[in-house]
Amino acid sequence: MKLFQTEHRRALRAFYGEGHAAFSTLLESLAGTLEAEVAPSSARFDADSGGISSARRRLFEAGLCRMPFDSHGGLSLPFGVYSLAMELVGAADAPTAMSLGIHNTVADGVFRYGSESQKKEVFEDLVSGKRLASFSLTEPSSGSDARAMSTTATKTGSSYRITGTKTFITNAGEADVYFVVARSEKGHSAFLVDGSAPGLSVGADIPKLGMRGSRTAEVRMDGCSVPAENLVGEDGRAFEYVKSMLSGSRIVMGSICVGIALAAYRKALHYATERKLFEKKLSDMQMTRERVADMRAGINSSRSMCLYASRIKETGEDYGSEAAQAKIIATETASRVCDQAIQLFGGYGYTNADVHRHWRDARLLTIGEGASEVLRLIVASMELGGAA
Ligand SMILES: Cc1cc2nc3c(=O)[nH]c(=O)nc-3n(C[C@H](O)[C@H](O)[C@H](O)COP(=O)(O)OP(=O)(O)OC[C@H]3O[C@@H](n4cnc5c(N)ncnc54)[C@H](O)[C@@H]3O)c2cc1C
The missing domain is CATH 1.20.140.10 (Butyryl-CoA Dehydrogenase, subunit A, domain 3)
Incomplete structure (x- = not known):
C-alpha cells in the first residue's frame, strides 16, 4: 500500500501553503524507501527484539534524522514536515519510528544545549547514524515522578562518577551514547555516557506487549566514570x-x-x-x-x-x-x-x-x-x- 497519499499532500498544502510541493516530493521519496525497505519486514520485526537495525540504518541514510535541524548537517526542514515524516515511518513500522524518535530527542538535546565540541563530535554522528543514542531518565521507582530519581553523579576532579539504574530504556544495548540524567550537587544534571564506559552494563531485554522490534532494557551504572566535558549544558539544569x-x-x-x-x-x-x-x-x-x-x-x-x-x-x-x-x-x-x-x-x-x-x-x-x-x-x- 502507498504510504504517502493525497491526504498528506492536502495536509502539507493546508499547513505550508506554497511551500508544500517540495515537501510533498521529499516525503513521497521517503515513503518509497519505507515501502521498499521497511514495511515489508514489519511483521518480522514484531517477533524479533532488536530486529529493526537495518531499517534504522536505511532511514539514517535517507536523512530522516537530519530533517529538523538547521546546522551541523541538518536539513533545515520545518518541524511539521519532520513530524509528517515520522507519521509515515510509524505507518511503515512503529518500533523503528519510536527507536529513531527517541534517538532524535537526544540529538535535539545535544544540538540545543551541548557544547560546540559535543555538537561536532556527537550531534553530527547522531544525525548521520554513525552513532545511536538512548535517552535514560526512567528508574525502577521513578517514572512520571522523574525528579524522585536516585541515580547520582558525584564530581571527582575532572570527572563525574555516576551510580544508579535506569529502566525501560529504548535502544539499550545497541546505543553508543546514553543521555543520562542524574542527581548532582547542584540539582539534576545531564551527561553523555559512552556505551562502552567502564561500569555501564545493560540488562536482559524486557519482554513487551508491543513495539517489539525495538529493544528495551535496564541500564546500570556502577561508579561509571564520565569526563566533565560530557556534562550537557550547565550543572543542575537538566x-x-x-x-x-x-x-x-x-x-x-x-x-x-x-x-x-x-x-x-x-x-x-x-x-x-x-x-x-x-x-x-x-x-x-x-x-x-x-x-x-x-x-x-x-x-x-x-x-x-x-x-x-x-x-x-x-x-x-x-x-x-x-x-x-x-x-x-x-x-x-x-x-x-x-x-x-x-x-x-x-x-x-x-x-x-x-x-x-x-x-x-x-x-x-x-x-x-x-x-x-x-x-x-x-x-x-x-x-x-x-x-x-
Ligand atoms: C516500552 C517502553 C519504552 C520506554 N522507553 C523509555 C526510554 O527510552 N527512556 C526513558 O527514560 N523511559 C522510557 N520508558 C519509561 C516510560 O517513560 C515510563 O514508563 C513512563 O514515564 C511512566 O512511568 P512508570 O512506568 O514508572 O509509571 P508511573 O509513573 O509509576 O505511573 C503509574 C500510573 O500512574 C499514572 N499517573 C501518572 N501521573 C499521575 C497523576 N498525576 N495522577 C494520577 N495518575 C497518574 C500513570 O499514567 C500510570 O497509570 C519506556 C517505557 C516502556 C514501557
Whole structure:
C-alpha cells in the first residue's frame, strides 16, 4: 500500500501553503524507501527484539534524522514536515519510528544545549547514524515522578562518577551514547555516557506487549566514570532541558500514533470492502460506516493537532501545552482506532498479529514520554494556573 497519499499532500498544502510541493516530493521519496525497505519486514520485526537495525540504518541514510535541524548537517526542514515524516515511518513500522524518535530527542538535546565540541563530535554522528543514542531518565521507582530519581553523579576532579539504574530504556544495548540524567550537587544534571564506559552494563531485554522490534532494557551504572566535558549544558539544569526536549518528542510520538492508526485503518477499510455477511458487504452496513467515519475523523484531527503544535514550535513560541494536547489526542485516538480495526476484522482481528500489533504498538504511547495523566496536568496548569 502507498504510504504517502493525497491526504498528506492536502495536509502539507493546508499547513505550508506554497511551500508544500517540495515537501510533498521529499516525503513521497521517503515513503518509497519505507515501502521498499521497511514495511515489508514489519511483521518480522514484531517477533524479533532488536530486529529493526537495518531499517534504522536505511532511514539514517535517507536523512530522516537530519530533517529538523538547521546546522551541523541538518536539513533545515520545518518541524511539521519532520513530524509528517515520522507519521509515515510509524505507518511503515512503529518500533523503528519510536527507536529513531527517541534517538532524535537526544540529538535535539545535544544540538540545543551541548557544547560546540559535543555538537561536532556527537550531534553530527547522531544525525548521520554513525552513532545511536538512548535517552535514560526512567528508574525502577521513578517514572512520571522523574525528579524522585536516585541515580547520582558525584564530581571527582575532572570527572563525574555516576551510580544508579535506569529502566525501560529504548535502544539499550545497541546505543553508543546514553543521555543520562542524574542527581548532582547542584540539582539534576545531564551527561553523555559512552556505551562502552567502564561500569555501564545493560540488562536482559524486557519482554513487551508491543513495539517489539525495538529493544528495551535496564541500564546500570556502577561508579561509571564520565569526563566533565560530557556534562550537557550547565550543572543542575537538566530538567529544564528535558522538559523542552520532551515537548518536541511528544509531537513526534503523537505523529507516530497517527501513522499507526492510519495503518490499522487502511487494513480495516480494505477488509470491510471484501468481507460479506448477511448477504452484504461489511462496508455497506450502517454501523460499519459510522465506525469508519469516526476512525477517519479521529486520524485527521490527530494529524491536524500534531501539525498545529509543530507550527507553533516553528514560530519559537512556547508550545508545551499544544504538544501535550497533540500527544493526548493522537495516542488515545490511535488506541481507539486500532481497537475498532480489530473489531471490524472480528475473530481474525484478535488472532492475526498483523492486525492486533497496531493496537499493541499504540498502547505504549499513552504511557511513555509523558503519561496521559501527566500531560493533562500540563494542559490544565496552562489553563488554570498552578503546578503541572
Ligand atoms: C516500552 C517502553 C519504552 C520506554 N522507553 C523509555 C526510554 O527510552 N527512556 C526513558 O527514560 N523511559 C522510557 N520508558 C519509561 C516510560 O517513560 C515510563 O514508563 C513512563 O514515564 C511512566 O512511568 P512508570 O512506568 O514508572 O509509571 P508511573 O509513573 O509509576 O505511573 C503509574 C500510573 O500512574 C499514572 N499517573 C501518572 N501521573 C499521575 C497523576 N498525576 N495522577 C494520577 N495518575 C497518574 C500513570 O499514567 C500510570 O497509570 C519506556 C517505557 C516502556 C514501557
